[in-house]
Amino acid sequence: MLNSESLNNILENKVISRQDIIEIYQNAIKDSSELFSVAQNLRKKFKKDSVTFSKKAFLNIVNLCKDTCSYCTYKAEPGEEKLSLMSKQQIFELLQLAKKYRCVEALFVTGERPEQKYQEARDWLKENGFKSTAEYLIHASELALELGLFPHTNAGNLNFEEMRELKKTNVSMGIMLENISERLTKKGMPHYLAASKRPKARLEVLKNSGKLGIPMTTGILIGIGETVEELIDSIFAIKQLHQKYGNIQEVILQNFQPKPDTMMKNVPSVDENYFKIIVALSRIIMPEMNIQIPPNLSPKSYQSFLSVGINDWGGISPLTPDFVNPEFSWPKIDKVDENSKNAGFELKCRFPIYPEFFSFVSKELREKISVIENEEGLVKEEYWR
Numbered sequence: 001m002l003n004s005e006s007l008n009n010i011l012e013n014k015v016i017s018r019q020d021i022i023e024i025y026q027n028a029i030k031d032s033s034e035l036f037s038v039a040q041n042l043r044k045k046f047k048k049d050s051v052t053f054s055k056k057a058f059l060n061i062v063n064l065c066k067d068t069c070s071y072c073t074y075k076a077e078p079g080e081e082k083l084s085l086m087s088k089q090q091i092f093e094l095l096q097l098a099k100k101y102r103c104v105e106a107l108f109v110t111g112e113r114p115e116q117k118y119q120e121a122r123d124w125l126k127e128n129g130f131k132s133t134a135e136y137l138i139h140a141s142e143l144a145l146e147l148g149l150f151p152h153t154n155a156g157n158l159n160f161e162e163m164r165e166l167k168k169t170n171v172s173m174g175i176m177l178e179n180i181s182e183r184l185t186k187k188g189m190p191h192y193l194a195a196s197k198r199p200k201a202r203l204e205v206l207k208n209s210g211k212l213g214i215p216m217t218t219g220i221l222i223g224i225g226e227t228v229e230e231l232i233d234s235i236f237a238i239k240q241l242h243q244k245y246g247n248i249q250e251v252i253l254q255n256f257q258p259k260p261d262t263m264m265k266n267v268p269s270v271d272e273n274y275f276k277i278i279v280a281l282s283r284i285i286m287p288e289m290n291i292q293i294p295p296n297l298s299p300k301s302y303q304s305f306l307s308v309g310i311n312d313w314g315g316i317s318p319l320t321p322d323f324v325n326p327e328f329s330w331p332k333i334d335k336v337d338e339n340s341k342n343a344g345f346e347l348k349c350r351f352p353i354y355p356e357f358f359s360f361v362s363k364e365l366r367e368k369i370s371v372i373e374n375e376e377g378l379v380k381e382e383y384w385r
């Protein structure tokens with residue numbers, strides 16, 4: 001029996017309210033042990049003793065972006081050294097290499113509709129024979145699939161038609177909600193110059209993914225000036241979407257890390273215990289959800305998050321950098337394996353789609369998955385190790 005009535009209610013599967021969660025949070029900042037223990041209990045109940053990851057290659061297709069978020073170091077300007085405008089040949093070669101490394105996922109990332117703002121992006125599309133970034137992504141996804149990799153596209157606010165086309169080749173797609181708060185889009189806030197980050201626009205994309213039956217990865221960014229209530233509301237917003245459409249396959253909890261070349265360079269990174277409390281709250285709000293933290297953003301302590309509710313490390317690449325967080329390289333898969341084992345968990349490789357969502361994809365995609373799938377719906381050990 002726990003001291004907290006709300007936490008006892010969670011263990012008894014009773015519905016808990018936003019107010020209950022706020023009270024649990026207020027108690028946890030004084031002593032987080034009960035919350036962590038309940039989160040761990042739920043994690044073990046629904047996710048057993050394993051922790052998953054996706055062996056991926058990160059294809060930085062184009063990092064020009066029509067928006068500006070105050071924390072972003074991914075976005076490039078024309079002429080910058082980090083500018084990426086991948087040609088068809090470069091994509092082909094990187095996909096071939098990824099297959100050689102036995103990657104499973106081809107992660108396609110772009111800035112937000114670069115062709116709307118930059119002549120360079122329009123020229124690049126023309127040179128490669130496409131009218132839009134989305135059209136280029138459809139081509140790249142087809143190529144990945146032909147080469148035996150599974151595409152997962154994260155290209156900002158794609159529209160319904162674009163997503164419907166990409167669903168033919170992408171086993172899942174991704175878009176971060178970031179936060180449900182309109183306040184973060186106001187003057188002086190991180191999303192002020194990023195129309196695509198308006199909560200309504202993001203929710204629209206997530207709703208469309210639900211209508212289309214696309215297994216979807218979303219998540220929140222923690223530490224960008226939001227209040228804890230806004231974080232809790234964001235987690236509830238994701239929960240509600242999932243209750244309505246059933247297609248949210250995982251929630252990424254990403255801790256903000258300041259980047260030297262950004263407007264938020266002097267904002268401190270998030271306190272680790274606070275971050276753990278948010279992770280644990282996410283688990284108790286969504287007990288059965290796949291919950292992920294990126295191990296490279298907590299390099300010294302990521303394994304300790306296994307005891308507060310997470311069950312996934314997200315994509316880890318043996319081949320390409322994390323272009324979104326270039327100063328944080330991914331740990332070696334062997335090291336993640338060892339650290340997971342030391343914490344009492346078995347590392348397993350998943351597809352960019354979790355097994356419980358296999359029924360969402362076409363027969364053709366399902367057949368391709370089955371080629372390297374084990375009896376748990378995960379990737380065969382002999383393929384990824």
Ligand code: SF4
Binds near residue numbers: 067
């Ligand atoms: S976070 Fe995304 S939308 Fe914002 S500036 Fe960077 S690439 Fe553009």
